[in-house]
Amino acid sequence: MTGSNYQSRVKVDVVIPTNTRFLGLVGSIGEDVAREIDRYSGDREVLGYNLNLVLTEAMANVIAHGSNHRRNGGIKISIHVQENELLIRVKDKGKGFDLKSVPPPDLDNPTGGGLGLFFIKTLMDNVQYHQAKSGNVLEMRKQLR
Amino acid sequence: MTGSNYQSRVKVDVVIPTNTRFLGLVGSIGEDVAREIDRYSGDREVLGYNLNLVLTEAMANVIAHGSNHRRNGGIKISIHVQENELLIRVKDKGKGFDLKSVPPPDLDNPTGGGLGLFFIKTLMDNVQYHQAKSGNVLEMRKQLR
Amino acid sequence: MNLELEEIKNATILRIKEKRLDAHNSPEFKDRMLKLLENGNVNIIIEMSEVRFVDSSGLGVLLSGFKNAASLKGGLILTGLQSQVKSMFELTRLHRVFKIYPTLEEALGQD
C-alpha cells in the first residue's frame, strides 16, 4: 500500500431507518461518490445513476425481504472506493436467501418482478451474498478503470 | 428511546484522504442529509448550505492546521441526525488548539482570515473542541426544530 | 406524491412532479393510476420529464398500469423520459412493450 494509492481512498458508512423514505438519501450519496472518482474512464453520470440504482434496489430488498422487526437496528450500507475497485456492502438481519438460485427475469414476458437483482447483477462486476447468524451482507463490486 | 424516535435517526461516517479535492464530496453529503431531515421547520436549502460550509471549513482546517504527515490516515467526519439535534464531528491528529482563545475576526477591518471558525460558531448552536492523545475532535451541534 | 392531472380530449395526462419514482412512492402511484382506470379514464399519457430516477418498482408499476389499461381496451403511453431513465427501459427491454414519445406534443400528435 503506497502513499499515493492510499491517498485516493474514500469510505462512506451510512445507517438509515428501515424505511423507504431514506432510499433517495443513500442513492444521492452514491451519486456524489461517483462524481468524485477520478480514475474512472467511463461516464461518471452513468456510474452515478447505476450506483444510485443498485443501492436503492439492495435497500428496498432489505426492507421487503430482509428485515427482522423484533430486532430493528436500521439498514447499514457501506460504500468503499478502493484502489481499483468500488465495493458496496448492504447488510440485513433477515432469514437470508440463496442468491445463485434466484432465476433471472424473463424479459420477453415481463411481469415487472425480479428486476432488482437483475439490475444489480447486470450493472456490477461481481455480486456475492454472505449469510451468517450475526447478519447477512450483499457485496457488490465494480472495477474502476 | 421509543421506536418512532429511533426510526428517524440517520448516521453517515466518511473517511477521505487529507486533500482539498474531497471537500466538495463531503459538503454534498451534508446537503443531501439536510434535505432529508423531516422535522426541521426552517429552510432546508439554507440548512444544506450551512452544513456544507461548516463541514468544508472544519475539513480545510484539518488539512491546513491539524494534519500529521507522518501518520496520515485521512480525515474522519461523522454526521449524526438524532432526535432533536444534528451532530457533526470532524477529527484531526494534529497538535490541537484552544478553541476558546481564538479571537473573533474584526469584521469592520476585514483581512479575509479567521472566517472559518466564525462561520462554524455563527451557524451552529454549540461548538466544542476536545483534545486527546488518540486524536482531537471538533464537535458541532445544531438543534432541530 | 406530487402528480398533476389534466383531462384532454380522449385521454388523461398524468404528470409526475417528482425526481424519483421508486419503492417509496410507487405504491401510491399505482393506486392513483388504478383510480383513474376505475373511473373510466383508460387512455393515460404519463409525462415524466421531471423524473431523474426510476427503480425496478417504478418500472413494475408502470408495467402494471399498462397491462390494466390494455385489459380495459385503453392504453398507457410514456413521454418525456430523461436519457438515463430511458436506458432502464432498454436494459429491461421494456421499451418494446411501451409506446414512448420524446415529448407530450409528439405523443398527442400520434394519439
Next chain:
Amino acid sequence: MNLELEEIKNATILRIKEKRLDAHNSPEFKDRMLKLLENGNVNIIIEMSEVRFVDSSGLGVLLSGFKNAASLKGGLILTGLQSQVKSMFELTRLHRVFKIYPTLEEALGQD
C-alpha cells in the same frame, strides 16, 4: 479551474465556471487574478452566477483581489451572486466592502 476571460473596453470580465469556490481552487483563482493585475488589467468584473458555494478561503481570495486592484488604482466588482452566496457576504459584512451588482449588464451600465 475553469475560468473564462473577456476583455472589454476599460475592464476585464472574469467568469467563474465552477460550482464551488473553496479551499481547493481558491489558491489557483488567486494566482489568476494576480496575473491579470500584473499585466495591467486592474479593472476586473467577476461574474459568478454559476457559483453555488463559497467558503471562507473563497471570500478571502476575493477580498485580497479587491485590495490589490484598489492599490493599483483599479477596481474589482462582483456580479451574479446566487442568493445563498450573497448571504455569506452579508454574514461577514463584506457586502459593504465590495461593489455587488445583480447582473453583468447592470455592472457594465454602472462601470
